[in-house]
Amino acid sequence: MHSRALLLATILTAAVGVGIAQTPRGGQSDGALRPRPGANREPEFPAPSIRDYKPRSTLVVSQHPVPRAKYPVIDIHSHQPAPISRQQLDSVVASMDPLNLRVLVNASGATGTSLVNSIAAIRNTPHRDRMVMFTNINFRDVGPGYGERAARQLEADVKAGALGLGEIMKGFGLSARKTDGSRLTLDDPELDPIWATAARLNIPVLIHTADPQEFFQPLDFQNERWLEMALYPDRRYPSSRYPAFEQLMAERDRLFRKHPKTTFIAAHMGWHANDLARLGKMFDEMPNLYAEVGAVLYDLGRQPRAAHDFLVKYQDRVLFGKDSYQPDEFPYYWRTFETADEYFDYYRDYHAFWKLYGLALPDAVLRKLYYGNALRLMPALPRGGFPQ
Numbered sequence: 545m546h547s548r549a550l551l552l553a554t555i556l557t558a559a560v561g562v563g564i565a566q567t568p569r570g571g572q573s574d575g576a577l578r579p580r581p582g583a584n585r586e587p588e589f590p591a592p593s594i595r596d597y598k599p600r601s602t603l604v605v606s607q608h609p610v611p612r613a614k615y616p617v618i619d620i621h622s623h624q625p626a627p628i629s630r631q632q633l634d635s636v637v638a639s640m641d642p643l644n645l646r647v648l649v650n651a652s653g654a655t656g657t658s659l660v661n662s663i664a665a666i667r668n669t670p671h672r673d674r675m676v677m678f679t680n681i682n683f684r685d686v687g688p689g690y691g692e693r694a695a696r697q698l699e700a701d702v703k704a705g706a707l708g709l710g711e712i713m714k715g716f717g718l719s720a721r722k723t724d725g726s727r728l729t730l731d732d733p734e735l736d737p738i739w740a741t742a743a744r745l746n747i748p749v750l751i752h753t754a755d756p757q758e759f760f761q762p763l764d765f766q767n768e769r770w771l772e773m774a775l776y777p778d779r780r781y782p783s784s785r786y787p788a789f790e791q792l793m794a795e796r797d798r799l800f801r802k803h804p805k806t807t808f809i810a811a812h813m814g815w816h817a818n819d820l821a822r823l824g825k826m827f828d829e830m831p832n833l834y835a836e837v838g839a840v841l842y843d844l845g846r847q848p849r850a851a852h853d854f855l856v857k858y859q860d861r862v863l864f865g866k867d868s869y870q871p872d873e874f875p876y877y878w879r880t881f882e883t884a885d886e887y888f889d890y891y892r893d894y895h896a897f898w899k900l901y902g903l904a905l906p907d908a909v910l911r912k913l914y915y916g917n918a919l920r921l922m923p924a925l926p927r928g929g930f931p932q
């Protein structure tokens with residue numbers, strides 16, 4: 545009897561030990577703490593694929609969809625045609641109004657003549673206060689003298705009316721090459737004049753670095769983005785062909801630290817929405833760093849208490865951004881930020897296999913997230929229509 549109890553205790557300890565070893569950062573167990581009687585039995589019917597299994601939830605809780613944001617919103621990370629036609633702009637603005645989207649920052653990237661035309665296309669309409677342009681940099685053929693030339697163009701573009709630089713795309717870091725054939729690292733000194741000029745002109749730099757960390761991991765059944773990676777081959781970054789996630793993060797952080805007077809907005813929360821303590825540490829160490837929430841709602845909504853506390857603590861550092869412009873997706877953001885709703889769907893089922901929970905952010909925090917922080921970083925933004 546005694547030895548059987550001891551044996552059982554040993555097995556339990558071993559099982560718990562394995563569980564912890566497999567889930568390094570407070571993750572979930574494999575679904576069972578220990579083998580149950582009949583654990584090796586098979587389903588009587590063929591198991592559905594992960595694409596077929598869509599169980600109807602029987603949970604009955606109150607639902608508060610939010611079709612219209614509580615306060616006017618500035619989307620710091622939007623992609624629109626550049627230049628945009630009058631007809632396209634009319635149609636975009638018509639879709640913004642019911643959402644309470646007030647201003648879109650077109651971060652698609654136009655420079656030189658194309659930027660001038662893009663700004664004129666907006667200004668020559670009744671919607672001139674609804675969309676603004678950022679300028680961009682192509683990072684092609686980077687060699688001696690590139691940084692100075694790009695900095696001069698940046699200055700000209702800002703004079704022409706660009707309110708910021710970006711979105712600097714993920715190709716910068718992942719794939720951009722220098723003229724000598726080597727990979728252009730994020731902290732390459734040749735680019736220093738660009739970041740210094742952004743600081744002098746007091747414009748923010750919206751920068752997207754790498755992609756979710758799972759895209760850099762093996763495509764196995766422990767990967768929480770398995771389906772997405774299986775569906776989209778271009779979201780896989782095998783180590784044979786790409787730098788590692790952590791290498792890109794290290795280069796990025798060196799860039800942010802090297803230019804403390806340059807305001808950087810890390811797109812997609814720097815891909816650390818799944819590790820908010822890490823992003824919080826970065827905010828603590830780098831006062832020039834901001835972040836936007838585009839395309840990482842699935843991470844905020846699965847940790848509503850931690851995300852609430854994070855967004856309250858860093859309420860002056862996070863901006864609203866959405867990335868792809870799909871009007872029917874914005875209400876998921878409003879609902880997640882504004883309500884305390886529980887267990888509701890995300891809008892892309894191949895992205896997240898889990899449900900979302902509302903953060904119920906205080907009004908003062910919502911206002912900073914939706915527009916206050918953007919107005920502070922970009923004094924030249926149209927300021928009409930925002931509560932004082």
Ligand SMILES: [Zn+2]
Nearest residue numbers: 621623711867
């Ligand atoms: Zn983008």
